Amino acid sequence: MEGLYRKYRNRVAVYVVYIREAHPEDGWQVPANLREKVVFTQPKTVEERTHVARTFCTRLKLSIPCLIDELDDKVNRAYAAWPDRLYVVGRDGEIVYKSGRGPRGFKPAEAEQALRQYLKTHPVQPAATQ
Numbered sequence: 001m002e003g004l005y006r007k008y009r010n011r012v013a014v015y016v017v018y019i020r021e022a023h024p025e026d027g028w029q030v031p032a033n034l035r036e037k038v039v040f041t042q043p044k045t046v047e048e049r050t051h052v053a054r055t056f057c058t059r060l061k062l063s064i065p066c067l068i069d070e071l072d073d074k075v076n077r078a079y080a081a082w083p084d085r086l087y088v089v090g091r092d093g094e095i096v097y098k099s100g101r102g103p104r105g106f107k108p109a110e111a112e113q114a115l116r117q118y119l120k121t122h123p124v125q126p127a128a129t130q
Helices: 002-008 031-035 046-059 074-079 108-121
Strands: 016-018 066-068 087-089 095-098
Touching (some): 002 108, 046 066
8 A cells, every 4th residue: 555655645545444343352362462562452532442543553564645434434334344445436436446355355456557647537637746
């Protein structure tokens, strides 16, 4: 995803949206999280979710801007995003690409192919770099 972000960030908006924790300590914990000390309870406040999301983005060294779903999981429900999913959304809100459920359905190359096809028919001017 970082490669897609670097390649297209001046032409499209790219975000990571942190949703409900997929593997909380008080839910379905996985051995890899225990090994890597990624152990959090399911956040019960916006502040807790923000803390977990920031930790996630920092540990993964993401340069992609991270957004955080509210506790009502409105974004998660609207996009059937849990546990993770990739979307390409057109300027008009049209879903251009929807991946399968992650992690197995998480295919950045497919998302990039859909994005390239979209940009061929919906060209944009690159934004000025800062």
